[in-house]
Amino acid sequence: MLWEGIKSLYAYLAVIPVIPFLLIYYGYSFFSDDRKKAFRLAMDITTGLLIGCVAVLFNHLFNGSFGLYGIMLVMLIGGGLLGNAQFRKRGKVDAAKVIRAVWRLSFFMMSVLYVVLMAVAVGKSIFFQA
Structure with missing residues (x-):
């Protein structure tokens, strides 16, 4: 029961990741005046939502199951580089800095992929209904 609730909450938040980003950003910046730290916190948390959403979109569009593994592979290669x-x-090597850099670069990569894949998925569902 609890696990189903957590999965449902994650699914609702991951569908439109802009909403949790804004909630975290404005919520944290309301309690502390450090907007830079609020932005970084919102970005870090939203990255987890974006990874899940982009993986599902990728799997749905290409009828596969490699989405999450592909994202993790790219993140590992980026970390190695x-x-x-x-x-x-x-x-x-400062591992903490490398992990933080890969995680934050993943936010930008996942944001772009989210917009592109969501647009393709919406277009596919509108124009190519089966």
């Missing part, structure tokens, strides 16, 4: 660049420049 960033870690390698950091090692070459500084001689050591």
Whole structure:
């Protein structure tokens, strides 16, 4: 029962990720005056919603089940590339910085993919009804 409620809440929030982003941003910035930290917190939380939504959209549009695995693969490759660049420049790898950078870059990548895949899915459902 509790698990079904959590899944339903996640599904509702992930469908339109702009709403939880704005709720978190304005809610946190209301209690603290640090808008930069509020933006980063909203971005970090919304990334998890966007990853799930983009994976489902990808699976739906291409009739597959590789969406989440493909996203994780791209994130791991990005982390490897960033870690390698950091090692070459500084001689050591700060894993926390690499993970944070990959997570925040994923927000922007997932945002673009969300808009594109949602537009394609809506267009497909309107123009190519089976």
